[in-house]
Amino acid sequence: MTDSSGLSRRGLLGLVGTGVGAGVLGLGLGVGADRAVTAHAGGSSGASASYPFFGRHQSGIVTAAQDRLHFAAFDVADGVSRNELIELLQDWSYAASRLTAGLDVSPTGATGGSLAAPPDDTGEARGLPAAGLTVTIGVGPTLFTTADGTDRFGLASRRPPALIELPHFSGDQLIEAASGGDLCIQACSDDPQVAVHAIRNLSRIAFGRASLRWSQLGFGRTSSTTRGQTTLRNLFGFKDGTANVKAEDTAAVDEGVWAAAGDGAGWMAGGSYLVARKIRMTIETWDHASLGEQQTVIGRDKAEGAPLSGGTEFTEPDFTVAATDGGGPAIAPDSHVALAHPRNNDGATLLRRGYNFVDGNDELGRLNAGLFFLCFNRDARRQFVPIQQALARSDRMSEYVKHVGSAIFAIPPGASEGGWVGETLFA
Numbered sequence: 001m002t003d004s005s006g007l008s009r010r011g012l013l014g015l016v017g018t019g020v021g022a023g024v025l026g027l028g029l030g031v032g033a034d035r036a037v038t039a040h041a042g043g044s045s046g047a048s049a050s051y052p053f054f055g056r057h058q059s060g061i062v063t064a065a066q067d068r069l070h071f072a073a074f075d076v077a078d079g080v081s082r083n084e085l086i087e088l089l090q091d092w093s094y095a096a097s098r099l100t101a102g103l104d105v106s107p108t109g110a111t112g113g114s115l116a117a118p119p120d121d122t123g124e125a126r127g128l129p130a131a132g133l134t135v136t137i138g139v140g141p142t143l144f145t146t147a148d149g150t151d152r153f154g155l156a157s158r159r160p161p162a163l164i165e166l167p168h169f170s171g172d173q174l175i176e177a178a179s180g181g182d183l184c185i186q187a188c189s190d191d192p193q194v195a196v197h198a199i200r201n202l203s204r205i206a207f208g209r210a211s212l213r214w215s216q217l218g219f220g221r222t223s224s225t226t227r228g229q230t231t232l233r234n235l236f237g238f239k240d241g242t243a244n245v246k247a248e249d250t251a252a253v254d255e256g257v258w259a260a261a262g263d264g265a266g267w268m269a270g271g272s273y274l275v276a277r278k279i280r281m282t283i284e285t286w287d288h289a290s291l292g293e294q295q296t297v298i299g300r301d302k303a304e305g306a307p308l309s310g311g312t313e314f315t316e317p318d319f320t321v322a323a324t325d326g327g328g329p330a331i332a333p334d335s336h337v338a339l340a341h342p343r344n345n346d347g348a349t350l351l352r353r354g355y356n357f358v359d360g361n362d363e364l365g366r367l368n369a370g371l372f373f374l375c376f377n378r379d380a381r382r383q384f385v386p387i388q389q390a391l392a393r394s395d396r397m398s399e400y401v402k403h404v405g406s407a408i409f410a411i412p413p414g415a416s417e418g419g420w421v422g423e424t425l426f427a
Helices: 009-015 019-025 033-039 082-099 192-205 250-256 283-287 291-298 336-340 384-394 396-400
Strands: 068-076 134-139 183-189 210-221 272-281 355-361 367-377 401-411
Touching (some): 068 367, 183 192, 183 272, 291 336, 367 401, 384 396
Antiparallel strands (some): 134 183, 272 367, 272 401
């Protein structure tokens, strides 16, 4: 239920005791999330860092990429009303504003409530700092219109043109249970328990209104989102994300990450579009490939990450340089670097925030491991889709990877203090 002010009753349970002003402003969340990036641009955020939930943009996009991830996609339950969906987004936003400040989800939290009722918070993060936690909330295409055309919440006319159904790419071996979703939450932190605690409690808050469709744990960020971060390696042993868009590249971020009011959905201004792809690596096959083959596939030197055309890690690839053996270009045209480079994709860029994953082993004893690819872009039709189509057609890396999960979500703009993520959608 919702009172006349628009606050959900569940949200009011956490706000009434201190008043909305004290309950929210008292968390010290007045700094915009985009401004907080600069304060923590020196690498991983660290155990003592905290990012505000409220701001012009949602945190967890240009924020300095943390070391751990827990990502979750949800389906809204049958019979849930529009008002109940709004209440869920309000409740998630209120709880997230506390979690990102290193607090329990409510003032009573894990230990302050009635002994006769379950506690509001599960408690496994008590005593731990925020550890750079960011919580990013998104909405999927099926929230606007289901596969059979049903407009459950009166939102069909509000669906952004850029929130497309991703096409089937050549080589996709998608698992339905690991794809799609009405809603998503991306929780990133430098402490895995803090990230897991966030998803666990936000899933619990959703009980009866939305259920977990799929989730993914990630470790060892595979992309740098600020200039102060070093470039880490993926499970193929190569540096990943060298040419990623950085938070300090404000013109590139404005052009390629943030949606604008004139893009066809005014309510998305200041938001972005998130593509998630679960990419399984055939680790055992890769491990038996020669070093020369591995470097040719990637298009970079394995030791330093420099392009095979020469230079250092951050030297721009030169696709015209010939190989020293005279056998063609130093960087193969079908290498991953060549096919993904903006120069070969009409200037299209992506802001990547991917993570390694290891989900044990499969029935044949092979590692079930790879890259959980996450990227933010202003319009996947002009950015992610054409890049992925080029890769799917002829990327030499295709021999060593298979895409098993896929989803796209609209990430609304950030919320103002006392507001909630998604408020512009329902305005």
